[in-house]
Amino acid sequence: xxxxxxxxxxxxxxxxxxxxxxxxxxxxxxxxxxxxxxxxxxxxxxxxxxxxxxxxxxxxxxxxxxxxxxxxxxxxxxxxxxxxxxxxxxxxxxxxxxxxxxxxxxxxxxxxxxxxxxxxxxxxxxxxxxxxxxxxxxxxxxxxxxxxxxxxxxxxxxxxxxxxxxxxxxxxxxxxxxxxxxxxxxxxxxxxxxxxxxxxxxxxxxxxxxxxxxxx
Numbered sequence: 001x002x003x004x005x006x007x008x009x010x011x012x013x014x015x016x017x018x019x020x021x022x023x024x025x026x027x028x029x030x031x032x033x034x035x036x037x038x039x040x041x042x043x044x045x046x047x048x049x050x051x052x053x054x055x056x057x058x059x060x061x062x063x064x065x066x067x068x069x070x071x072x073x074x075x076x077x078x079x080x081x082x083x084x085x086x087x088x089x090x091x092x093x094x095x096x097x098x099x100x101x102x103x104x105x106x107x108x109x110x111x112x113x114x115x116x117x118x119x120x121x122x123x124x125x126x127x128x129x130x131x132x133x134x135x136x137x138x139x140x141x142x143x144x145x146x147x148x149x150x151x152x153x154x155x156x157x158x159x160x161x162x163x164x165x166x167x168x169x170x171x172x173x174x175x176x177x178x179x180x181x182x183x184x185x186x187x188x189x190x191x192x193x194x195x196x197x198x199x200x201x202x203x204x205x206x207x208x209x210x211x212x213x214x215x216x
Contacts, residue, residue, distance in 0.1 A: 135170035160188035
């Protein structure tokens with residue numbers, strides 16, 4: 001009967017810790033090698049960084065150009081806003097003189113009115129030369145919340161939600177509203193009347209050539 005020598009170790013009891021350590025070290029070395037980018041990857045990364053830098057530089061240039069443009073266009077906004085009261089006073093002075101008074105005006109009053117009108121025109125043309133334009137909508141135009149301020153709503157011959165008349169003109173500078181025009185909005189014609197400009201289709205609407213005598 002054979003016996004296992006005391007100096008021999010069974011296969012199941014072999015120490016494998018050193019082999020496992022060697023395997024982990026080899027895996028770590030492999031990961032370290034694979035982490036290094038290839039020349040193609042490094043080139044792609046550098047190209048991406050360059051494109052991003054160029055895009056940021058272009059955006060900065062556009063922002064600077066836009067800021068310069070806005071500063072040039074809107075630098076006089078405060079001054080122009082103060083001048084609107086002067087323009088309003090000219091308009092009120094001219095509106096205070098009705099047509100009969102103009103017709104019967106003596107040389108002195110006629111000369112004064114002419115001077116006020118010329119000064120008002122010169123003021124408006126000077127403002128317009130610097131980008132400030134008058135907003136004076138016509139009755140019947142649609143209400144624009146960006147340019148018009150509705151002060152009231154009344155029955156009028158204009159269609160509903162359009163401008164009935166203007167209380168105070170507005171002004172814009174460039175694309176910005178310096179002062180909105182103050183308007184009265186139509187709530188629509190009163191019952192039994194048709195909107196202005198609406199020919200309608202009723203029998204009472206006479207048209208040339210339909211057999212109704214319109215010569216009188």
